[in-house]
Amino acid sequence: MRAYKEVPSFWYLSILAVSILIGLICCYQQKTGLPWWAFLLAVLLAWILTIFFACMYGIVGFYYQPTSAVQMIGAYMVPRRPVANMMFTLYGSNALVQAIQMLGDLKLAQYAKLPPRATFLAQILGTCAGSVFNWVMMNSIVDNRRDILLSVQGTNIWSGQNVQTYNSQAVAWGGTANEIFGRHGTYWMVPMGLFFGIFAPMQFWIGHKYFPHLRLNYINTFLICTWLGWLSVGxxxxxxxxxxxxxxxxxxxxxxxxxxxxxxxxxxxxxxxxxxxxxxxxxxxxxxxxxxxxxxxxxxxxxxxxxxxxxxxxxxxx
Known part of the structure; x- marks a missing residue:
């Protein structure tokens, strides 16, 4: 790999600057209600989270998209604006996933001994082509399968569950977060789940400390709880x-x-x-x-x- 030229840092910084500019234009042109300072904080949040989640992904090959946590932060910063909350979550959470996937591609390219600059070019071309294909597919599918996507159960092939959930959470957190999830709200225990989650692995850590022969350190509550949550999805x-x-x-x-x-x-x-x-x-x-x-x-x-x-x-x- 030392025989290849590295990708200059300003290449990535240029992509970042262009992306932030496009994001700001889209936020205001589409009248999302997300102010510029909240948009920049969402980008900063994604950058901070990427440091920790990327390290975890590099070590164990697994990461989690903290959508709910980002939505809580967005609901506090920009209250009673569902669309703004949706956009804040997009830039604060989805940007994290995109960054981790990019890092995964870079790691795979290094293992395969591909030139870094060729890898960078392939990523840029793939992103541009993929965005066009995604846009075409989205419009075609929504136009031809709208009734199924709006149904509760969907079919064996089509389901609008993920989009409906994304939209419902934006309305819940962005529009009525204080009434529903506040201290006197019906579902005030939901945000408390972030606090209670700290104690889930502690019992196995304590058990392994006193009974190491049980191999309780092999039990990863993070993985188990994440995939248990997927059992409710489609x-x-x-x-x-x-x-x-x-x-x-x-x-x-x-x-x-x-x-x-x-x-x-x-x-x-x-x-x-x-x-x-x-x-x-x-x-x-x-x-x-x-x-x-x-x-x-x-x-x-x-x-x-x-x-x-x-x-x-x-x-x-x-």
Whole structure:
């Protein structure tokens, strides 16, 4: 890697300056109600959080998007403005995820011994192309699947759950945070969850200190609670692939085939992630009806077209 030229710092600073300028223009042009000082504080918050979450992601390969915490801060800074709260969360929370993903790409490129400047150029081109494709897909899907996206359950393919949740939280935190989550509000215990979460891992830390033979230090409450929360989000059978690949890669290859793991794990992970994104894009328009006409796959056990894809008895009406 020393044979390659490093990316100058002013390249990244230039991207930051242009991005902040575009963000400010969008906030005022779209009349979001988010003042310039709150926007800059959201960017600063994302920068501070990135330092800690990126370190954690580099060590354990896992991070969490602190959306609720950022929304609480936004509700305090810009009260009774749902759209402004949504924009504050976007720049304070989603920017964190984008930064961590960029750092992950840089780390993968270093492992693959790619030139840093070529990696930077690929990231910029990919971001520009991806933003255009995302914009086209979003408009096409919303126009052709609006009724399904607004429904409560959705279908085996389409669900507006994430967007509806994002919008509902913006209304709750940005519009009526004091009445709902305040000291005398109905759900005042929700923000207290951030405080109570500190005590979740302490019991295992204390137990491991006095009973080290129980190996309680292997219990990661952060991972467990995060994925338990995902059980309430849409279709859950897709999580099976996480466990299959995880046990095979980290449980078998890393332990019994370390040379094979070191050589191919990162490359295969990048290939799976890239292939997954590509096939989702193709299936969205060619099969799932993102462009207007759907072409369903044949009915079989793994593709329950007549009911819930997770085979949930409650949703199937049994």
């Amino acid at each position: 279709i859950n059978s897709s999580l099976l692939a996480y466990f299959v690949f995880g046990f095979f890669s980290q449980g078998y290859l890393r332990r019994y085939k370390p040379a094979l793991f070191a050589k191919w794990n990162n490359i295969c992970a990048a290939a799976i992630a890239g292939g997954c994104s590509l096939i989702i894009f193709i299936l969205t328009f060619a099969v799932a009806g993102g462009s207007g006409k759907a072409r369903d796959f044949p009915q079989w056990w793994g593709n329950n077209m007549d009911g819930n894809v997770d085979r949930c008895k409650y949703l199937n009406g049994t």
